[in-house]
Amino acid sequence: MKIYEKAPAKINLSLDVLRKRDDGYHEVEMIMTMVDLADRLELQELPRDTIIISSQAGYIPLDEKNLAFQAAKLIKDRYDVKKGVYIHLDKKIPVAAGLAGGSSDAAAALRGLNRLWGLGISTEELKVLGAELGSDVPFCVTGGTAVARGRGEKLEVIPSPPQCWVVLAKPPINVSTSEVYGKLNAAAIPKHPSIPAMVEAIVRKDFDAMCANLGNVLEDVTLSLYPEVQHVKECMQRLGADGVLMSGSGPTVFGLISKEAKVSRVYNGLRGFCKEVYAVRMLM
Ligand SMILES: C[C@](O)(CO)[C@H](O)COP(=O)(O)OP(=O)(O)OC[C@H]1O[C@@H](n2ccc(N)nc2=O)[C@H](O)[C@@H]1O
Numbered sequence: 001m002k003i004y005e006k007a008p009a010k011i012n013l014s015l016d017v018l019r020k021r022d023d024g025y026h027e028v029e030m031i032m033t034m035v036d037l038a039d040r041l042e043l044q045e046l047p048r049d050t051i052i053i054s055s056q057a058g059y060i061p062l063d064e065k066n067l068a069f070q071a072a073k074l075i076k077d078r079y080d081v082k083k084g085v086y087i088h089l090d091k092k093i094p095v096a097a098g099l100a101g102g103s104s105d106a107a108a109a110l111r112g113l114n115r116l117w118g119l120g121i122s123t124e125e126l127k128v129l130g131a132e133l134g135s136d137v138p139f140c141v142t143g144g145t146a147v148a149r150g151r152g153e154k155l156e157v158i159p160s161p162p163q164c165w166v167v168l169a170k171p172p173i174n175v176s177t178s179e180v181y182g183k184l185n186a187a188a189i190p191k192h193p194s195i196p197a198m199v200e201a202i203v204r205k206d207f208d209a210m211c212a213n214l215g216n217v218l219e220d221v222t223l224s225l226y227p228e229v230q231h232v233k234e235c236m237q238r239l240g241a242d243g244v245l246m247s248g249s250g251p252t253v254f255g256l257i258s259k260e261a262k263v264s265r266v267y268n269g270l271r272g273f274c275k276e277v278y279a280v281r282m283l284m
Pocket residue numbers: 012015024025026027028030098100103133134135136137150151152177178179181182248249
């Protein structure tokens with residue numbers, strides 16, 4: 001039997017850090033939503049007790065370092081599954097981009113293997129398993145739009161944002177999430193975004209208020225390490241995006257645009273100097 005799972009990319013509409021914790025992670029408060037740019041997983045049962053990962057993307061690990069491999073191993077060990085699986089990853093989400101590509105693949109693998117092997121694991125339990133793989137994985141298990149707290153695993157579902165276009169541009173650099181968190185001085189963040197104001201904007205489907213309340217406290221850190229991210233931000237603003245922010249730890253910058261007529265101007269303007277540019281919709 002062969003099954004398919006879609007693994008969409010996430011963006012952070014708001015990302016605040018409250019403090020550094022004793023376990024080395026940071027206590028966050030952030031608003032995450034999914035966009036219509038997705039990897040596709042093909043999962044096929046194998047009679048042998050083994051996990052095989054393949055992908056057309058030459059630049060991701062295909063061994064136990066792959067998050068989809070780790071998801072399969074975790075579910076096999078925890079539920080004592082003796083069967084094997086072949087997982088092909090059709091990668092479309094840029095890697096190490098701040099779009100949770102690996103986390104979404106891991107979440108899709110958990111959902112897919114639950115189906116493929118008929119394990120009957122609840123969504124809540126899949127999220128708990130996901131948290132063992134990474135802070136963004138629990139959100140990716142269900143997707144939608146949510147306020148994430150704790151280190152990212154405590155989720156409060158909220159309504160979907162007002163529908164709009166999202167232009168994503170990834171400068172040609174790879175950013176390490178742990179380096180960015182490591183360089184953040186959580187006790188001296190100059191300006192915190194307002195999570196309640198962003199939630200209110202989303203609930204009211206107020207596009208302008210959503211753009212006005214975009215904020216990410218990791219932006220200053222990544223911008224100081226990689227000035228090209230600032231350059232992409234400025235370009236997007238100049239080209240007329242209504243709201244512009246870096247996603248996660250970067251380096252991808254997203255622009256929110258309400259009018260379709262503006263999208264091609266922003267997209268084409270960025271394509272001039274950025275190879276990886278996408279114009280997508282928010283996922284409802
Ligand atoms: C930047 C975001 O992508 C925003 O959604 C997430 O906060 C990071 O999620 P992620 O990549 O799934 O993160 P993990 O794989 O769990 O952790 C990677 C590294 O980021 C740091 N990290 C991550 C999450 C968090 N709340 N505090 C942290 O300090 C830790 O140093 C950790 O070693």
